[in-house]
Amino acid sequence: MKLIQGNEACALGAMQAGCRFFAGYPITPATEIMEWMARLLPPERGVFIQMEDEIAALAAVIGASWGGAKAMTATSGPGFSLMQENLGYAAMTETPCVIVDSQRGGPSTGLPTLPAQGDVMQARWGSHGDRAAIVLTASTVRDVYEVTVAAFNLSETYRLPVVLLLDAMLSHMRENVELPSLPVVSRRPPAGPGFQPFAGTEFQAFGDGAPFVVTGLAHAASGRPRASDGPNLDRMLRRSIARVETADDVIRYRGIGLEDAEHLIIAYGITARSAAGAVQLLRREGVRAGLLELQTLWPFPERLVRVLAEQVEDVVVAELNLGQLVLPVRAAVGGAAPVRHLGRADGMLFSPEEIAAAVRTTEDREVARA
């Protein structure tokens, strides 16, 4: 057992996953991840570097990844905004890497020390153009450790930049945790000679074989640019998106009381803790509430949400923004159940009572209608 902070758990998870390169730029509330990596990497002969800004931090991470290192950066909203350019580059070049965004109140400099969940849409749609995306989140210090390892594993399996969304509260919260050794996915070297960098999920670093080309332009499997071949790019994007959306190891979630729930609460990250408290309060009153805590936000688990919605009377989505994940929830639920949104952007968390009250309100409505 160890009493550690969320940010420290993230750094320890990264080390356990085999991360050997970190580049970052200081920003509240993510900085401690960087501070820990500065201490943890050198004894393992890993590389730590503080770059001149977040654009450079992600650029260096991508460069390191093509040098063969598992690589990560960590930032918060303003830095995450700056990283969108190279996040798109990492997607286009199918570069495995992990980007941690400890969310704080926005927009702009916003509420630097207070938690938020306002980067959910940016993490999915922030960079220009279409791309495959995997976005994970966590609600406990122990989860941060485990989900960080999962982020690295998924980035290696699918050769994608994976975004891990934390928040100011979880980053700075301390909990007693066990940190087990977890399975780690290694980079898959090409089976034979003639490596085609964009033909599949095999990976070869620069210097480890025959020379090849990496570019942010649309390109062929060989990496050579095909800058005016639209149908080729369309095909590559569809393949990459489908690979993630049809995968069976990407969707992570946890349920409380889903078996007999009449009222479904959907929450994620720090808000899932308040929601778990709300389920307890409601159950004590005899209200059959259940919680779906999502750890994978993107690809959005449409089928899971749809199936659960069909079994309940109503759905409440609680999140620390003014309406982001509720949009794909509404699309997935369709007409299966009414969906109510509970959001805030004031840097405060929901109390369990606030979420319980929202569920009671929907229940009252049902009673009134009956």
Add this chain to the structure above:
Amino acid sequence: MPRVGEDLRQYLRIEAMPHVWCPGCGHGQVARALATALDRLALPLDQLVLVGGIGCSGRTPFYFNANAMHTTHGRALAFATGLKLTRPELTLITTMGDGDTAAIGGNHFIHACRRNIDLTAIVYNNGIYGMTGGQQAPTTPRGARTVTTPLGSLEPAFDIVQLALAAGATFVARSTTFDFDELPSLIVDAVRHPGFAVVEVLTQCPTYYGRLNALGDAVAMLDYERDLTLPQEAITKEGLAGKRPLGVFRREVAPEYTAQYAELCARQAERS
């Protein structure tokens, strides 16, 4: 001096031709000088990574038989920094334009200079944005016409050599495509230099800069480059007389970043 008829094809990715550069563009001369330099350096091409920015010059890596990383606008040095730190044994050369280096990538450039990491930055300076059609660059001389300064630029130009010197680069040189004979040896020296090396090459853009400023064709622009510059050894007591000096301005051995980092790791490993 490049040998007449020397066969540099082994360094070039012939199947990637024709290149994107306009007839008369100086970038082909810089690429030729780079190929000659690689021939003299006798580097294994699989241990060489050419890292390009965005713009005409950023396309250079595609035409070489080495590893090529074509990055985002202005960021080539930041990508190269991460790669070099992970693989210090690889030789990395960045090809960036003047806007790439001094405008959108200015921050990355000065910090790469400051860190003294073992990379070679070849800066192709044609004083204009070529790929997007002739807009003002941070290196456009005051008064020069571009499509975004149709009445003449009001801004003073960046001096990339002075910028690199002030920011701490340990090898800093300037040449031109007119001085084509000397360019390969400057690149060889820059690549061999154990630290951050900057080679600024003044190169002609007859299509935009030449046309908009009535400087004539490529050959006339080479003469213009000759008249605009002065080799260091030709500088007299009267000074530069408004010309840009050429040559090597600094060649100093200072602690190199990847070497220092390796030492730091070794010290840490000993302690634990």
